[in-house]
Amino acid sequence: MGLEAKLTQDGFITTTIDAIVAWARKSSVWPMPMGISCCAIEMIAAADPKYDIARFGSEVMRFTPRQCDLMIVAGTVTYKMAQVVRRIYDQMPDPKWVIAMGACTSSGGMYRSYNVVQGIDQFLPVDVYTAGCPPRPENLLNALMTIQEKISKTRARDFQDIIPQKLELINK
Amino acid sequence: MDIKDLVLQTLKENFTDSIIEITDFRNDLSITVKQEKLFELAKFLKENENLLFEMCKDVTAIDWATRKNRFTVVYHLYSFKLNFNLRLKSNLETEPYQIQSVTPIWQSANWYERETYDMYGIEFINHPDLRRMYMPEGFEYHPLRKDFPVLGIPESLPLPQKPE
Ligand code: SF4
Secondary structure, eight states: OHHHHHHHHHSOOOOOHHHHHHHHHHTTOOEEEEEOSTHHHHHHHHHSTTTOGGGGTOOOOOSSGGGOSEEEEESOOBHHHHHHHHHHHHHSOSSOEEEEEHHHHHHOTTOOSTTBOSOGGGTSOOSEEEOSSSOOHHHHHHHHHHHHHHHHTOOGGGGTTHHHHHHHHHHO | OOHHHHHHHHHHHHHTTTEEEEEEETTEEEEEEOGGGHHHHHHHHHHOTTTOOOEEEEEEEEEOTTSSSOEEEEEEEEETTTTEEEEEEEEEOSSSOEEEOOTTTOTTHHHHHHHHHHHHOOEEETOTTOOOSSSOTTOOOOTTSTTSOTTOOTTSSOOOOOOO
16 A cells, blocks of 8 residues: 555655655654643543553653654643743754643633733743643643644754754853 | 559659640540640650550641641650550641650651641751651642642742753
C-alpha cells in the first residue's frame, strides 16, 4: 500500500523537503507531560491501550524537556508553578508546541483565586486549548490531531526569522 | 474519674489564673488560655505524667475580622495515654500579632506554625525557621486574612514574560 507500492513500482518518489520534514515531525510529536494536577490522570488514560496515543506517534512521554516537541500542560498552574512550567518550556528545543489541557490551564477554571494563574496564555504561547474538567482522552487526542494538522502546514521559511533570534540567545 | 474531669482538674490545680474559658461541646473539650501563659501550659500538658499530651495534630488561626481580639490561635492536641483530644485556644489582643512558638515542645508544630504565619501573618516568637510555607518568598500579604481580596492583589505575584 501507499509508499511500498510506489517504491516497488518505480523505486523513487517525488516530494519537497518541507513536506517530508513536516510529515516526519507530525508523525513523531513527543510530548512533555506537564501533569500538574487532576487533568494528568486523563492524559495518562490517553496513553493506555484503550485510547492509545501511540497511534499518533506520541507515546514517548519524555520526562526531560530536551527530547520533547509538545508540552501538554495538564492541570492547575499556580503562580509559584508558573515559573517552573516556563523554565521547562524554555528548555525544550525548537520547534515546539503547547496544548492547554482543561479548564484550569485555559482560564483558571473553577479556581478563581489569588494563587492560580487565570490562563497559561499569560506566560506561554498556547497552540490548542482543550475544554473540559477534565477533558476526556478523546478530547486530548483531538487536540493532538489539531497540532499535527498545524505542523503539516509548517514550512522551513516559517522559522527563518526565529533562527537568528535563537542563535543570538544561545550566544548570550 | 472521667478523663475530662481529670484533665480539667489537673489544669485547674496549676493554672487557675491562666484559663479564661472552658467550653465542652459534644465531648469536644476546648480551653481558652491567656496569650502569655500558653507556652507554659502547653509544656505542662505534654510533660505531666497523668496527661502526656504528646502529639500536636494541628496549629491554625481564626481571623474574626471585626472583633476586638482579631486573631485566635488554635492548637489541637492528643494524648495517647488517655486517648483524648484537647483544643487549646489563645486570643491575640494587640498588634503586632505575636505568640510564643510551641515548636520547642512539639517538633510537629514547626510547619503548622509556618503555615499559620504564611496565611495569617501571626509571628511565632522563637520559631527556629519562620519562613513562608506556600506563597513565594517576597510576597507581602497574608491571603487568609479577611481583608485580603479573593482574587489577590494585581501584580503582587510575578509571572514570566510571554515569549514572542
Ligand atoms: S480542569 Fe478540572 S480536572 Fe483539569 S486540573 Fe483543573 S480541576 Fe483538575
